[in-house]
Amino acid sequence: MKLSFNVASATGSESITVDITTCIVAGWAGRDLAAIEHHIEELAEIGVPRPSAVPLYYRIASNQLSQEPEVEVVGDGSSGEAEVFVFSQGGEMLVSLASDHTDRKLESHSVALSKQLCVKPVATDAWRYADVADHWDELVLRSWIEENGTKVLYQEGTLATLRHPSDLIQGHFAQSTIPEHAGMTCGTVNAIGGIRPSPSFEMELFDPKRERSIRHRYTLKILPEIA
Template sequence: MSSSTPSLLEFEVAGTGERLALADFTGMVAGYTGRDEHAVREHIDELAAIGIAPPPAVPMFYPVEASTFTSAESLQSAGKATSGEVEPLYIRHRGRYYLGLASDHTDRELEAVDIPDSKRACPKPVSRQVVAIDDLEAFSLDGARARSWVDGVLYQDGTLDNLRTPANVVGLFLERHGIGDGDFACLGGTLPVIGGKFTYGTHWRLELELPSGETLIHTYTIHHEGA
């Protein structure tokens, strides 16, 4: 399955009114992006204990169809045991970088069998608004606060200080996947779930508050096919 199926993803750049239109871009989800590699390894061991196979590399990059990225607020999912996660979204368009907001909505039943397939099985909701990144190497999300709610209940809440830096995630992705100068959209990792248990809800709200004071917000509703 190709991760660069022709698609169209549109954004508005905060504070400028500029609009971006990504077409024929590469879609990717980064996993195991914690800055503390020892803690990441412990998490991998915990997942292995419940039957989820360890990744062949850390961090891990999972290709997903570009067509699964969407800013629509009403979405369909085949599986019923699905849940989202708030994540930074790293975008490159015509050589320039941007930060958006995304949800790594995943089929949790399928995840226990095949992680890459579980990533591809669900849409990847993204914010319509993004923030321009002038210098990727200098750009930091330390101090940025990410939160998610499911059906009105707080689900994740914390800063992104413990994630690998945007430059590190993007650099490793480009090093391993060799897409040249092409456009891409890559989810950059997430926070632990409050209480440590997935919730298979319907209405999702995501927020990413930046140290600059700007806040990216996205909401969406998942409808289960056949329900």
């Protein structure tokens, strides 16, 4: 799947196109075992079975990646999760933002299938990893949902709560840098008030040192569930 990004750096910006042929969702990717357990219990409340190991790596069809502002989903039981998205271009690792949008009804049957079923929205901006490497743990993930017509904060936390992407990359690819044509989402922070659906999802990766953000918003077009 070809994705286009505007890559910002201290020296300016450039537009690039990358062809992602391998997409991995790293699940249960927290550093703090207590936080992982909290997320496991959070999902258990909606019937999701405990993982067999942490972290787990889910292979997603690369054609599920989308930078469109509207995505189609089947039924009204899905929801988003803000995650860092890492990939490489010309031997350099880059950082963006994606939503691990997941069908929560199907999740109680199969986490892998529930993730595969849904499009994974991806932002159109990116940063060079080298520009944020020295303050990686200070970066903040946030997301907002829509409830009763009001924008509500849904997630907020620093990347210090999540495994470092180099650890996740090593765990799956057995190397410290992500291969060309591969993309990986790197875990999420807890939902405030529990996991729930929303007709729209807005997410942000905020860099407090450079005072800049990557943001993306998408809305859902809900398709009927036909028995």
